[in-house]
Amino acid sequence: MKLKNLILTAILTASALVAFAIEAAFPPLTPIYGVKLGAANIFTLFALYVLGTKQAAAVLFLRIILGSIFAGQIVSFMYSLTGGVLSFLIMILLKRFFSIKKLWVLSTLCAVTHNIGQLLAAVFITQTLQIMFYLPVLMASGIAAGAFTGLCAQIVLIRFEKFKK
Amino acid sequence: MKISFKTGITIIVLIAFSFSSCMVDSRSESEFFAMDTVMTITAYGDNSESSVKSAVEEINRLDTLFSVQNQNSEIYKLNINKYVHGSKETLELFNCAQMVNTMTNGAFDVTIEPLIREWGFYTGLEKQVPTQKKIETVLDSVGAEHIKIDKETIVLDKDTSVDFGGIAKGYASKRAAQIIKENGTSSALLSLGGNVRAVGKKPDGSEWSIAIANPDDNSKQAGVLNVIDTAVVTSGGYQRCFKYNGKNYHHIIDPHTGYPADSGLKSVSVVSQDDCLADALSTALFVMGLDNSAVLYTENSTLFGAVFITDENEIYVTDNLEKSFFSDYDFKVIKK
């Protein structure tokens, strides 16, 4: 690992954490758990395209672990982790099909997978199938949030590429 | 420069920690029993833990100082000996009580103790309706004129006793809020058995939302007040009552008549910067009724605001609260 990359990864992780914290500070939009923007995702996507898979994984999972430590809830850690693992798998599997200009599509797919993963974890942990009622609303919110964060990452990345030249 | 994967992860964690150490948003909460009720104090941010701890200690200290039933309290000694050398806190409490007493023409009165005793509203006593004659006799010893304060000594007339039930919680929350601020905590919420006190703003910078209970169904709300750094206190006839011969008798006694106040109100919520004032006024306004309260408001609109719920379930809000009160029901505004 190059030192430059290492520091960039650390800064991205910290930024993702801060984004996560700022988001957590706002009162929830809806009484439904899991409907949120997921701004921290912007940094994971950025890391994926600029640094690589390993670094993106570091940003994502360290953010989940540290974020859960700060928030102090083991349960939310389980939800985030399940969602995180699933969406990350989708991310690295499908990355080759999407260029930077189609980043928002990838992000949307990831966000939806993330929410489905969280929901599955919730069903598993609480042992109540009825929670699946939330599937449509979580999918819808995943589409909206994923498209938005993806678009943000996309804009930043395109600027970043130009900047590098 | 090559660094192994493990070291890399460790360094990332460390740097990330230092970059984001500012996000730790600490929160401290305590639920405890004092002054015959359940209290909760929640503080956020800097020194929240020590703030809560010292606030709880202060409230417990004041509880032993003001309790009518605790034999070591100054108030207990005052009621037995008819005089006491008052501490700073007791004198402050007296001053606040006397101020509201004058302001409301005696609708709030701490010398009401013998009446509450007759009606049996103290724990351990049988709730009962006293005879008219008994009430008339007891009323002779009720009134602010039966208290004399000479420098630091409080003297009561022979048959007079005092009860600070209508104001002690307010004083306690005032002191607790002060202590929390002195400790450097800028955001906290206190609920002393229904007396709510907001310290500063919410940790996210927004206003606190304080619900006013629906008098007919406490699990619901009649409306919500959005406030910053104020006390909100509600008095309602539904809070402690008993039924006798088919008639409801509640615990808020009118010092003028000796009977539970029958002023056409179900509840009064008072909003004020001064917890003590809010607590005493909520009782006084409940006794005075809507019309008299409205007159008092026009003269003192900088001191307090209030939300009234009448027996007919109409809601009235003073115009200084108009913009911060929200309700699913219609409400009318009392103009200055």
Place this chain on the structure above:
Amino acid sequence: MKNRIWIIVFSAVFVLCILSWMYISNISLSKRVVGIYQNGCLIEKIDLNTVSQEREITVSGECGKNTILVSHEYIKMKSAECPDKICVKHGELKSLNNPIVCLPNKIVIKFEGEAENVDAKTGAVK
């Protein structure tokens, strides 16, 4: 070109999700906290989501006993000793606006509709 297809696909799924959510939330029980009241006093508050085993609650009044059946799926009046038994015929508690009422014994079973979006409450009896 391809962007447009994706937008259409996502929008379609989005709308579909919202529509099915609206449909589901009307029939499903998103609010699952039930209160049992007698004479206007809260006797018991139950979050049906946390009920794992079926159980019975007996409430007695001037007109004999009422037996309420609580389970994870529903709450209903199982039996009543009053003559009309309207509350038993009511069946399961389904709607927010349609509580189970037993007038003879002054019992009301209803969903607690209040969204507790406030920080504190003043004036509630503790």
